[in-house]
Every structure is written in C-alpha cells, then in structure tokens.
Amino acid sequence: MSSGLAAPAPTLDRKVVAGFAALTLAGVLAPALPAYPLTLLTQAAIVAVLAMSLDILLGYTGLPSLGHAAYFGIAAYTVAILATERQMGLAGCLVAALLLATATAALFGVLAIRATGTYFLMITLALGMVVWGLAFRWVSMTKGDNGIAGVPRPGLGLGWSLAEPLPFFYFALLAAALAWAAMGVLVRSPFGLGLKGIRESESRMRALGYNVWLHKYLAFVISGFFAGFAGVLWAYYNGFVGPADVQLVTSVETLLMAALGGPGTLAGSALGAVAIVFLKNFVSVYTKRWLLILGAVYIGVILWAPRGVLGAFTREPRGAR
Amino acid sequence: MKMKVILVRTLAAGLNVALATTLAVPPTAHAQGGPIKIGLLAPLTGAASALGKDMLNGTELYLDGIGFQAAGRKVELIVEDTEGNTATALTKARKLVEQDKVHVLTGGLLASTGYALHPLAEAQRIPTTYPVMSSDDLTQRKPAKWVVRTGWNSSQSMHVFGEWVAKTLKYKRIVTIGLDYAFGWESVGGFQRTFEDNGGQVIQKIWTPLNTNDFAPFVTQIKREADAVFAVFFGRAALQFVKQYETAGLKGRVPLLGNGTTTDESVLPQMGDEALGIMTALHYSAALDNPANQKFAKAFEAKAGKIPSYYAETCYTNARWIVEAVKAIGGRVEDREALLAALRRVELRDFPRGPVSIDRWGNPVQNIYVRRVDKVGGKLQNSVIATFPAVSQFWKYDPDEYLKQPLYTRDHPPCPHC
Amino acid sequence: MDQTRVMRASVVEEASPGPATGYALELRSVSKAFGGLRAVDDVALAVRAGERRALIGPNGAGKTTLFNVISGELPASSGTIMLFGRDVTRAAVHRRAALGLARTFQITNVFPSLTVLENCLLAVQALSPVKLAMHRPLGRYADLHAHARTTLEAVGLGGRAGAIVQHLSHGEQRQLEIALALAGRPRVLLLDEPTAGLSPAESQLMAGLIKRLDPAMTVLMIEHDMDIALEIVQHVTVLHYGRVIADGTREAVKANPLVREIYLGA
Structure with a gap:
C-alpha cells in the first residue's frame, strides 16, 4: 500500500526529466551558438512562458482565452514606460508590471469567468481588444502606434551586462525555468488537480463541494500573472513594445502554441512555442510560402493529433493496466 | 524515457538547422x-x-x-x-x-x-x-x-500643400478626415499648420479608426459649408473612402484634396472616375516627365x-x-x-x-509635387501641376524653432475654428 | 500534515444544531417550475438522521429534478429546504456539500480522462482547505492518498487506482460514482439510480455496498428496481407528476392502492 501513496502519474516524471534535459542542453550549448540562433532561443524561452501560462487556462481548466496578449502586453508596457521614462531598475519594473498585469487579470476575470465555451472566448477577445485599444489610443502614455522603443536591458549589478546576447539568454532561460517550475508545482498541486476536475465536469465538482467560480477565477488571475512575467522578459528582450504585442494575432498565436504542443501539458506548450518561433524564423528564410507550411502544420495537428504533439506521444494505451 | 528521447531529438534537429544556416555564411x-x-x-x-x-x-x-x-x-x-x-x-x-x-x-x-x-x-x-x-x-x-x-517624412509635402491650397486655390474653410494614428495626425498637422498660417481655417477634424470598413458614417458628418475636404488614407481605406465620398454625393460639390498616399499609384489603378480631380502632394508621381x-x-x-x-x-x-x-x-x-x-x-x-x-x-531635401488625378489615354495618373524645389522637412520655418514645438498629434495643432 | 487534520477539515462546517426539528433533511412545500411546467409541485419531505428512504415514481415524475433542487444545482422556485435545521434554500451547491450533503448522478458524472485515484483524490480534498493549496505537489499529501485508497477499497475499486476512468467498465464507473460521493464522509447522501445500467449481479453487489454504509448516514435514493429499493430502505416516498402521492413505510406504500395502480402496475 505505501508504495502507491506518493504516486502522481509516472508520465509527469518523464516530462520533468525531459524538460530538465532540454534546459540543460540549451544552457550548455548556448556559448557555442552564433548570435542569431541564440536570439531565437531567448525569444523561444520567453514565449514558452506565455504559452505555458495560457495552458493553465486552456489545457488544465478548459478555458480557451483569446485575450492573453492583454496581460503580457500590459506588463511589457509597464516595463517599457518605467524603464525609459523613469529609468527604473529591474526590481521596480518587475514588481510594478506583475502587479498591474495581475490586477488586470483580476478585473477581467470577474467579467469573464461566468461565461463558458464560445462566450468565454468572445468575452476574453473583447477584453483583449480593449487593452489593444488603450495601447493604440492612449498616446500620451503608450506613444500609440509608434510604440515605445529603446527599453534598456536591466543591470543586475553583477559585473556583467545583460546587453550581450549570451548573458541575456541565461537570464531569460533561468527566468523561464523558474516560471516553469512554479507552474509545474501548481498544476500538480491539489489546486491544480481541482482545475483538471473542472475541465472534466463542473457539475460534479460543485456537487463535491468545490467553489468552481473561485477555482476558475484564481486560475485566471494566476495565468495572467505568469503571462505578465513573460511580458516583462519580452520588453527587455525586444527593447521595444508596441500595439502589435497586445493585438489579437499575438493571443491567437499563443493559443496555437499551447494547442500545438498539447494542451494540458506544460512541456508541450513550451515545445509548441519553441517549434513555432523556429518555424517562423527559419522556414521563412527558405521559402516565402512559410505561412502555408505553418498553416499545414496546424491543420495536421488538429486532424491527427488533436491533443497536440506531446499529447499524441503520451496517450495511454487503450485499457491500460 | 521515450519522451526524453523525442525532446532531445527535436531540440537537436532545431540546433542542426540553426548551425547549418549560420555555417552557410562563408567565413570570408x-x-x-x-x-x-x-x-x-x-x-x-x-x-x-x-x-x-x-x-x-x-x-x-x-x-x-x-x-x-x-x-x-x-x-x-x-x-x-x-x-x-x-x-x-x-x-x-x-x-x-x-x-x-x-x-x-x-x-x-x-x-x-x-x-x-x-x-x-x-x-x-x-x-x-x-x-x-x-x-x-x-x-x-x-x-x-x-x-x-x-x-x-509625413508632414514634409503637407507643409507645401497647405500653403498652396490657401494661396493658389484660395480655399478658406476646410474639413480634414484621416486615419486615427500617427501617420494621419502628422499629415493633417502639417497641412493645418501652413494652411492656417496662410489665412485658411480648418473647421472640422474627423478621425477614422484604422480598421474602418464603412466610411459612410464619417462622410455624412462632413460639414457641407466647407470649401474642400482634405483626406489622409492609404491602401484599402483610400479606395473605400474615395468611392464612398462619391456615393454620398459630395464629389463635384465639395472638392477633395488629400495627402500623397490617398491617390498613390499603389491604389490609383484600382480607382475609377470617382478619383478624377483629387489634388494631392508628394515627393513623387509616376507621371513625372523627367x-x-x-x-x-x-x-x-x-x-x-x-x-x-x-x-x-x-x-x-x-x-x-x-x-x-x-x-x-x-x-x-x-x-x-x-x-x-x-x-x-x-x-x-x-x-x-x-x-x-x-x-x-x-532627412531628404527634395522636390514636392502638387498633383491632380487626370485621365490620360484611358488611365488615371497623378499629373504634376506645381513643383516646389528643395523642400526641407522644416519648410520655411527655422529648424530650432520648429523643433521646440511638439510633434503633430491628434490634438496638436489644436483646432480653434472647429 | 496528518490524518486528523483532514478528518477535522471534512466536518469543519458542521451545522449548528438549529431549531431542533430532528430531521437531517426537510423540504417544506418545495416547487420547481420550468415556465408553465411544475416539475416539482409543493413537495414536503422530512428525512430523519440515519434513515434510509427511497424516492420512487414513474418516468417524468420529477425525481431527478427534486434531487437537483435539493443539491442546489437548480434553485427552488418556492418553498424551503432545511439541512440539519439550517435553511439552505438559497445556498450554493458547494455550500450544501460543505454541510455534509453528497450526491451521485443518474448519468455517470466523473472525470473521464483522470485516473481512478485522481478522481477519488478530488473528492477527498473537496471539503478541506487543502484544495486551494498550490505550493506543493499533491503527491506530498500522503494522508489524502491514504484516505482515497481506503475509499476505493471500500467500493471495490482498490485494484484499479491507476486506471484512466474512461477505460473502466460501466459497472466500475458506477462504483466510482458512489466512491466520489462517499469520499467526503457525507451525512446526507442522495443516490440517483445507483444501479442504472448494471447487470442483475452487479446490482446485487451495489445493493450490498449501500446496505453496508455507516448507519448514521442518511440516505435518500431514487431507484427503479423495486426489489433493490425495498431491500435497502425502510421508508418510501412516491412522486407522481411532481407531487407526493404517498409517503410511509415500505409495507404501507406497497399496500397503497393508488400507488399500485399508477406505479407498481398490475
């Protein structure tokens, strides 16, 4: 009996091992990489955090949000504005950006959580458009369509500058690993199991005694928090924040990343993010029809691996055990 | 351990591509x-x-x-x-x-x-x-x-145009309508500044959101006592606006002016007779005869x-x-x-x-051409009707004074005659 | 963390005694209308603590609707619902669950893509504040696992803990349905056709399982199989077109001519 007590499904452990292996490999190989692939790896690490944060809602709770760029973008704008106009350092920017992104998610959550299915999709889309509108129209704050350029890389006071690609890559990789670990614990926690339960049957969860609204709301806010975290990294990485960062396309792309890798698996979402970043930036070198290829990949995944690439590999054999 | 193998392979494949493309750059x-x-x-x-x-x-x-x-x-x-x-x-x-x-x-x-x-x-x-x-x-x-x-730059040709419209066409009251973002603001701003410096009055400023599909609600707002309408659009919006301007019955009653992109050759071949007579200014026209x-x-x-x-x-x-x-x-x-x-x-x-x-x-110092859409040999073109040589981005203003003013935005210059 | 904390947690919202009606569950002229249709019509029902009672009636009598109204899934149109003397008419579903009310569903309502153990863990942690803990993996909560295992053993699913629920047989899913309701150690249990779709042999096993439940637990069950129902309960309430037409001991109800005519047939 005791052997079975501490027993999360063994597939999770394998994913954790694979994830650590991938992170370590990336860390070890990084110094040997030329600047541009390193830049893309950095971008992939950051976008992976965004995709994973969405997966908490999409894959674990079953809430397909189409407005996730909002929290990402609000955090990125906060960093951009504070870092360029107030010369604020990393700590201040981070705290302010996370507070604002989380507060926005807390507000939007109140409006969105009562809706389900397509209505949830529509309402998150609409709220995302509100934030895009703000970014575009509140010119005195956001510089509107011009965006905010020249966001300086943060100084850590450690003697090496994050302005160089390699140190910033390690910075982003470490931050992404931390976020991944935190989200990993979350989805495996009692709370995380509750999210999966809601995804499967809300009425049963209510009957068992769960305040389903509260559970979903907390997931929504936490997801916004991590999307904000990705936004902070993005502002520093790109040095530029504009309305395109909060537009619908960004939300849709994030949704596709999470869906591509396998909703309900954080590692899958990260894999989806890495795949799309590299697909976008490498395939496009070889052919102008790269959008067609990306579209074909999406359709292929939907047809043959609706649970995503990782989901297809981890599927339980029928009648297992 | 299957997952680990797959992940590692995927990553390795990605890195291979990465290395291959970078190494393809010759070392010389x-x-x-x-x-x-x-x-x-x-x-x-x-x-x-x-x-x-x-x-x-x-x-x-x-x-x-x-x-x-x-x-x-x-x-x-x-x-x-x-x-x-x-x-x-x-x-x-x-x-x-x-x-x-x-x-x-x-x-x-x-x-x-x-x-x-x-x-x-x-x-x-x-x-x-x-x-x-x-x-x-x-x-x-x-x-x-x-x-x-x-x-x-956006306002360069508009400085010229605003002055030319005031002095040559002698219009007094103009309604502006343009895309509601920086490019629209700067184009309208440049036009308004020199037009008003030369005695004209902008009596109404209408801004249309970037993704507007139907301009009818905006066109109907235009004050009919205007001597002309000044429009700033490009691409699909230019095609639609010019068409709906005619549909609303304004063409022929209130002359249409515009910035250069409104009748640029990127949209002009797709326009019909509704575009005839529109006057614009830009640093180029495909019809230049040099x-x-x-x-x-x-x-x-x-x-x-x-x-x-x-x-x-x-x-x-x-x-x-x-x-x-x-x-x-x-x-x-x-x-x-x-x-x-x-x-x-x-x-x-x-x-x-x-x-x-x-x-x-x-920034380039270059000619600015005032153009009018004409039909020549059955095709629309931007015929050059006036040339202003060696125009600076500051027009006739002193650069240092100019730069002390804020950038043209939605609310600058203000609209005292609106 | 220890066993006792979970045990305590599961009864943390113990009802205050309230007016001493002595009933575990009491309905006073409860109605539920859908537009013009009164699916539940002026129902009065009083179930003593520890009582086993069957709710019977032909299809469309409003039995499941009544369950949904009692559990809170549907708000009552009028009337009062008391749980251990406390008015819960306006309380949310999860509040009633916290007061010790549990239910099963006529159409199996479990978590199909999770394992049997995870299903049971969801039920075990449901009434404890642990359900909101997000700072450490569930695997660390050995007491929750132990409780879940015990519950699974009790319903005969001990050997299937690691299986994904959608791969279980229908009978096993019905067992799990009961396990989820029992895991929270409820004081009032609503069973909606626990033997639906089961073979006669499986139905007998299910009946045995219900009979072995803690005698202090109050059980209200909807059951179509009269033999099974009358084997388990002492009292029967008969519902017809949303109204209670008979209420009493099984013998009395069995003898009721009206009931014989409209329901027991023959």
Missing part, C-alpha cells in the same frame, strides 16, 4: 572582396504585402540594372519578411545584422518599426537607411546617428507589370543611394563610419523623383 564575409551585403526588411506577407512587393521590385530593379556589381564587388541582397509586424521586423533585423552580417540595413514599413530599429542601429553601429518609414520624429526630435532617411523617371517607370512596368508607386520609386532610389555611397568610398563597406558618412553625403540630381540632398537630421 568580413574580408574585403566578399559580396557587399544589403539587408532589406519588407512586408512580404500579411495585409501590406502588395506594398512589400513594390519595395522589393524597386530595389531589385536598380540592382539588376547594375548587374549586382558596385565598386568592383558583388552586391548581395538579402530579403526578410516582416509580416508588417514590428516585433518580427526587429527579430529579422537582428538576423540580418548578426547572422548575415549585412553592411547596410534598409527597408521597413511601419512608423513603429522605424522607432524600434533606431536603438538597434545605434547599438550595432550598422549603417541603416529608411526608404519608406515617414514618421516625422525619426529625423526630427529623435534622430539616430546611424540612420539616414532616403524617403520622406528622363530618369521615364526610364524608371518603363523598366518597372516591364518588370512588375504595373505602374510604379512611391514605394517602388523610393526603394529604387534607396538602392541607388546605397550604391552611390559604396562607390564614393571605393567599396570599403567594412569601414562603417566611412559608409555612414558617404550615405549622408549623397547628393544627386537625377533620381526619378528629382534632385535630392540630405539635411543634418538625416
């Missing part, structure tokens, strides 16, 4: 004698892909003409798709600079891309030219040492199967501009400071758009 890239590399950023997919096509065709047309050779070295053009997205443009710019090791970075469409590329050009110390991006402040309040604009433009327009039509837009001309001119600078320093493009200085010294009289020189903020 730095050494003199390798090709001179020009990196072009253009929106080849997405909503603005037609403009991107013109940009690419214009650039290629010039480089074709010189056999991709300059100062005894081969010229290599590396094109990257920006999808009309600034974040993508930044990533691709890094690729061009860091991986392809281009000697000159050029292109870009959106104003935001211009502002975002500024710090990159400065940090990487990479000579950069902007043939299209027209935001005023890129060469006014926020210039960049490493950036030379080879195109134009020999350089005749030759360019004919060659462009042969290559692209359509008349050249300003996007095509500016990228053609931009390519020549870069090549002239390369020639001026004997092809030693590895000397970045020298190349930058040469780019800023280029001064030629025979571009298709006419003579051009560069001011010390990095």
Whole structure:
C-alpha cells in the first residue's frame, strides 16, 4: 500500500526529466551558438512562458482565452514606460508590471469567468481588444502606434551586462525555468488537480463541494500573472513594445502554441512555442510560402493529433493496466 | 524515457538547422572582396504585402540594372519578411545584422518599426537607411546617428500643400478626415499648420479608426459649408473612402484634396472616375516627365507589370543611394563610419523623383509635387501641376524653432475654428 | 500534515444544531417550475438522521429534478429546504456539500480522462482547505492518498487506482460514482439510480455496498428496481407528476392502492 501513496502519474516524471534535459542542453550549448540562433532561443524561452501560462487556462481548466496578449502586453508596457521614462531598475519594473498585469487579470476575470465555451472566448477577445485599444489610443502614455522603443536591458549589478546576447539568454532561460517550475508545482498541486476536475465536469465538482467560480477565477488571475512575467522578459528582450504585442494575432498565436504542443501539458506548450518561433524564423528564410507550411502544420495537428504533439506521444494505451 | 528521447531529438534537429544556416555564411564575409551585403526588411506577407512587393521590385530593379556589381564587388541582397509586424521586423533585423552580417540595413514599413530599429542601429553601429518609414520624429526630435532617411517624412509635402491650397486655390474653410494614428495626425498637422498660417481655417477634424470598413458614417458628418475636404488614407481605406465620398454625393460639390498616399499609384489603378480631380502632394508621381523617371517607370512596368508607386520609386532610389555611397568610398563597406558618412553625403540630381540632398537630421531635401488625378489615354495618373524645389522637412520655418514645438498629434495643432 | 487534520477539515462546517426539528433533511412545500411546467409541485419531505428512504415514481415524475433542487444545482422556485435545521434554500451547491450533503448522478458524472485515484483524490480534498493549496505537489499529501485508497477499497475499486476512468467498465464507473460521493464522509447522501445500467449481479453487489454504509448516514435514493429499493430502505416516498402521492413505510406504500395502480402496475 505505501508504495502507491506518493504516486502522481509516472508520465509527469518523464516530462520533468525531459524538460530538465532540454534546459540543460540549451544552457550548455548556448556559448557555442552564433548570435542569431541564440536570439531565437531567448525569444523561444520567453514565449514558452506565455504559452505555458495560457495552458493553465486552456489545457488544465478548459478555458480557451483569446485575450492573453492583454496581460503580457500590459506588463511589457509597464516595463517599457518605467524603464525609459523613469529609468527604473529591474526590481521596480518587475514588481510594478506583475502587479498591474495581475490586477488586470483580476478585473477581467470577474467579467469573464461566468461565461463558458464560445462566450468565454468572445468575452476574453473583447477584453483583449480593449487593452489593444488603450495601447493604440492612449498616446500620451503608450506613444500609440509608434510604440515605445529603446527599453534598456536591466543591470543586475553583477559585473556583467545583460546587453550581450549570451548573458541575456541565461537570464531569460533561468527566468523561464523558474516560471516553469512554479507552474509545474501548481498544476500538480491539489489546486491544480481541482482545475483538471473542472475541465472534466463542473457539475460534479460543485456537487463535491468545490467553489468552481473561485477555482476558475484564481486560475485566471494566476495565468495572467505568469503571462505578465513573460511580458516583462519580452520588453527587455525586444527593447521595444508596441500595439502589435497586445493585438489579437499575438493571443491567437499563443493559443496555437499551447494547442500545438498539447494542451494540458506544460512541456508541450513550451515545445509548441519553441517549434513555432523556429518555424517562423527559419522556414521563412527558405521559402516565402512559410505561412502555408505553418498553416499545414496546424491543420495536421488538429486532424491527427488533436491533443497536440506531446499529447499524441503520451496517450495511454487503450485499457491500460 | 521515450519522451526524453523525442525532446532531445527535436531540440537537436532545431540546433542542426540553426548551425547549418549560420555555417552557410562563408567565413570570408568580413574580408574585403566578399559580396557587399544589403539587408532589406519588407512586408512580404500579411495585409501590406502588395506594398512589400513594390519595395522589393524597386530595389531589385536598380540592382539588376547594375548587374549586382558596385565598386568592383558583388552586391548581395538579402530579403526578410516582416509580416508588417514590428516585433518580427526587429527579430529579422537582428538576423540580418548578426547572422548575415549585412553592411547596410534598409527597408521597413511601419512608423513603429522605424522607432524600434533606431536603438538597434545605434547599438550595432550598422549603417541603416529608411526608404519608406515617414514618421516625422525619426529625423526630427529623435534622430539616430546611424540612420539616414532616403524617403520622406509625413508632414514634409503637407507643409507645401497647405500653403498652396490657401494661396493658389484660395480655399478658406476646410474639413480634414484621416486615419486615427500617427501617420494621419502628422499629415493633417502639417497641412493645418501652413494652411492656417496662410489665412485658411480648418473647421472640422474627423478621425477614422484604422480598421474602418464603412466610411459612410464619417462622410455624412462632413460639414457641407466647407470649401474642400482634405483626406489622409492609404491602401484599402483610400479606395473605400474615395468611392464612398462619391456615393454620398459630395464629389463635384465639395472638392477633395488629400495627402500623397490617398491617390498613390499603389491604389490609383484600382480607382475609377470617382478619383478624377483629387489634388494631392508628394515627393513623387509616376507621371513625372523627367528622363530618369521615364526610364524608371518603363523598366518597372516591364518588370512588375504595373505602374510604379512611391514605394517602388523610393526603394529604387534607396538602392541607388546605397550604391552611390559604396562607390564614393571605393567599396570599403567594412569601414562603417566611412559608409555612414558617404550615405549622408549623397547628393544627386537625377533620381526619378528629382534632385535630392540630405539635411543634418538625416532627412531628404527634395522636390514636392502638387498633383491632380487626370485621365490620360484611358488611365488615371497623378499629373504634376506645381513643383516646389528643395523642400526641407522644416519648410520655411527655422529648424530650432520648429523643433521646440511638439510633434503633430491628434490634438496638436489644436483646432480653434472647429 | 496528518490524518486528523483532514478528518477535522471534512466536518469543519458542521451545522449548528438549529431549531431542533430532528430531521437531517426537510423540504417544506418545495416547487420547481420550468415556465408553465411544475416539475416539482409543493413537495414536503422530512428525512430523519440515519434513515434510509427511497424516492420512487414513474418516468417524468420529477425525481431527478427534486434531487437537483435539493443539491442546489437548480434553485427552488418556492418553498424551503432545511439541512440539519439550517435553511439552505438559497445556498450554493458547494455550500450544501460543505454541510455534509453528497450526491451521485443518474448519468455517470466523473472525470473521464483522470485516473481512478485522481478522481477519488478530488473528492477527498473537496471539503478541506487543502484544495486551494498550490505550493506543493499533491503527491506530498500522503494522508489524502491514504484516505482515497481506503475509499476505493471500500467500493471495490482498490485494484484499479491507476486506471484512466474512461477505460473502466460501466459497472466500475458506477462504483466510482458512489466512491466520489462517499469520499467526503457525507451525512446526507442522495443516490440517483445507483444501479442504472448494471447487470442483475452487479446490482446485487451495489445493493450490498449501500446496505453496508455507516448507519448514521442518511440516505435518500431514487431507484427503479423495486426489489433493490425495498431491500435497502425502510421508508418510501412516491412522486407522481411532481407531487407526493404517498409517503410511509415500505409495507404501507406497497399496500397503497393508488400507488399500485399508477406505479407498481398490475
């Protein structure tokens, strides 16, 4: 009996091992990489955090949000504005950006959580458009369509500058690993199991005694928090924040990343993010029809691996055990 | 452990691709004698892909003409798709600079891309030219040492036009309608300033959101006592607005004026008689009858199967501009400071758009043409009806005084007569 | 963390005694209308603590609707619902669950893509504050696992803990349905046709399982199989077109001519 007590499904452990292996490999190989692939790896690490944060809602709770760029973008704008106009350092920017992104998610959550299915999709889309509108129209704050350029890389006071690609890559990789670990614990926690339960049957969860609204709301806010975290990294990485960062396309792309890798698996979402970043930036070198290829990949995944690439590999054999 | 194997394999495959593409760059890239590399950023997919096509065709047309050779070295053009997205443009710019090791970075469409590329050009110390991006402040309040604009800025031609409309057409009251973002604000702002400085009054300013599909609600708001309407649109919005202006019965009753993009050759062939008579101003028209433009327009039509837009001309001119600078320093493009200085010294009289020189903020001083849409040989064209030579981005104003004023925005200049 | 904390947690919202009606569950003229249709019509029902009672009636009598109204899934149109003397008419579903009310569903309502153990863990942690803990993996909560295992053993699913629920047989899923309701150690249990779709042999096993439940637990069950129902319960309430038409000991109800006519047939 005791052997079975501490027993999360063994597939999770394998994913954790694979994830650590991938992170370590990336860390070890990084110094040997030329600047541009390193830049893309950095971008992939950051976008992976965004995709994973969405997966908490999409894959674990079953809430397909189409407005996730909002929290990402609000955090990125906060960093951009504070870092360029107030010369604020990393700590201040981070705290302010996370507070604002989380507060926005807390507000939007109140409006969105009562809706389900397509209505949830529509309402998150609409709220995302509100934030895009703000970014575009509140010119005195956001510089509107011009965006905010020249966001300086943060100084850590450690003697090496994050302005160089390699140190910033390690910075982003470490931050992404931390976020991944935190989200990993979350989805495996009692709370995380509750999210999966809601995804499967809300009425049963209510009957068992769960305040389903509260559970979903907390997931929504936490997801916004991590999307904000990705936004902070993005502002520093790109040095530029504009309305395109909060537009619908960004939300849709994030949704596709999470869906591509396998909703309900954080590692899958990260894999989806890495795949799309590299697909976008490498395939496009070889052919102008790269959008067609990306579209074909999406359709292929939907047809043959609706649970995503990782989901297809981890599927339980029928009648297992 | 199956998952681990798969993940590792996937990652390894990704890295393989990464290494393969970087190693494909010949190790002699730095050494003199390798090709001179020009990196072009253009929106080849997405909503603005037609403009991107013109940009690419214009650039290629010039480089074709010189056999991709300059100062005894081969010229290599590396094109990257920006999808009309600034974040993508930044990533691709890094690729061009860091991986392809281009000697000159050029292109870009959106104003935001211009502002975002500024710090990159400065940090990487990479000579950069902007043939299209027209935001005023890129060469006014926020210039960049490493950036030379080879195109134009939004308010440059509008300063000329506002004054011309007030003095020549003698209109007194004008309603403006334009896209509700920086490009619209700067174009309207430039027009309003000189129009009102010369006795005119803007009596109403209407702003339309970028994604407007139906302009009827905006057109019906236009005050009918106006002497003329001044419009700022481009692309699909220009086509729709001009059409709906006619549908609303305003054409022929209230003359329509516009900025250059409203009747640019990128949209003009798709317009009908509703466009006849619209007067605009720009630093180019495909109908310019100087020999350089005749030759360019004919060659462009042969290559692209359509008349050249300003996007095509500016990228053609931009390519020549870069090549002239390369020639001026004997092809030693590895000397970045020298190349930058040469780019800023280029001064030629025979571009298709006419003579051009560069001011010390990095913006062209060039002819501005007042144009009217006419039908010649069954086709619409922007006939030049007035030429203003050597127009600076500051028009007749003192640059230092000018720069103390804020940038033109939605609310600046204010509208005292509205 | 220890066993006792979970045990305590599961009864943390113990009802205050309230007015001493002595009933575990009491309905006073409860109605539920859908538009013009009164699916539940002026129902009065009083079930003593520890009582076993069957709710019977022909199809469409409003039995499941009544369960949904009692559990809170549907709000009552009028009337009062008391749980251990406390008015819960307006309380949310999860509040009633916290007061010790549990239910099963006529159409199996479990978590199909999770394992049997995870299903049971969801039920075990449901009434404890642990359900909101997000700072450490569930695997660390050995007491929750132990409780879940015990519950699974009790319903005969001990050997299937690691199986994904959608791969279980229908009978096993019905067992799990009961396990989820029992895991929270409820004081009032609503069973909606626990033997639906089961073979006669499986039905007998299910009946045995219900009979072995803690005698202090109050059980209200909807059951179509009269033999099974009458084997388990002492009291029967008969519902017809949303109204209670008979209420009493099984013998009395069996003898009721009206009931014989409309329901027991023959």
